[in-house]
Amino acid sequence: MAIYRRETFVDAPFEDVWAFHATIDGLDALTPDFMNLEIERVIGPDGDTDPEILEDGSRIEMSMRPFGVGPRQHWTSVVTERTEDDGAAMFHDVMEEGPFPTWEHTHRFFADGDGTIVSDRVEYELPGGALGRAASPLGWVGFEPMFRGRHKKTKELLE
Numbered sequence: 001m002a003i004y005r006r007e008t009f010v011d012a013p014f015e016d017v018w019a020f021h022a023t024i025d026g027l028d029a030l031t032p033d034f035m036n037l038e039i040e041r042v043i044g045p046d047g048d049t050d051p052e053i054l055e056d057g058s059r060i061e062m063s064m065r066p067f068g069v070g071p072r073q074h075w076t077s078v079v080t081e082r083t084e085d086d087g088a089a090m091f092h093d094v095m096e097e098g099p100f101p102t103w104e105h106t107h108r109f110f111a112d113g114d115g116t117i118v119s120d121r122v123e124y125e126l127p128g129g130a131l132g133r134a135a136s137p138l139g140w141v142g143f144e145p146m147f148r149g150r151h152k153k154t155k156e157l158l159e
Contacts, residue, residue, distance in 0.1 A: 001102060003123050004144075008151040009117055010151075014087055014111035017118060023054060032153075036064055042058065042059070055079065056080065057078070059096075060077045060093075061076050062076075062077070075099065079091055092106045103124045104124070105120065106122075120150075124139060
């Protein structure tokens with residue numbers, strides 16, 4: 001399985017950066033416009049719709065239409081783990097339905113002085129069977145603009 005990683009220092013307190021990323025509003029704000037994201041439904045682990053915090057067990061149903069090309073791609077992501085300790089936090093989400101055979105995204109946050117290190121790690125497999133698996137290491141070409149934009153937007157909104 002291929003892995004994409006990106007890490008950025010954000011000159012903002014850990015508590016603020018973590019709180020922002022732990023909500024659906026954070027996801028919406030950080031997804032680049034070219035992805036044409038629509039959040040269709042969010043369900044908390046207790047069945048509540050539109051939970052304030054994305055807790056372990058939360059389900060996010062969304063669709064995207066990158067660059068406005070082709071049909072909308074429907075995607076269901078489930079938060080499978082969420083932890084928070086003093087100065088460190090993470091959540092892990094797994095694509096349950098969507099365009100990729102495999103997509104597991106780990107978001108990590110670490111206090112670093114007065115700032116925060118934001119780290120993304122995605123384990124993925126491109127669609128297309130054997131050919132997609134063979135081409136998966138090249139996926140960073142498509143992921144880099146999206147994650148670079150997410151990290152840049154985090155800095156813009158929180159610094």
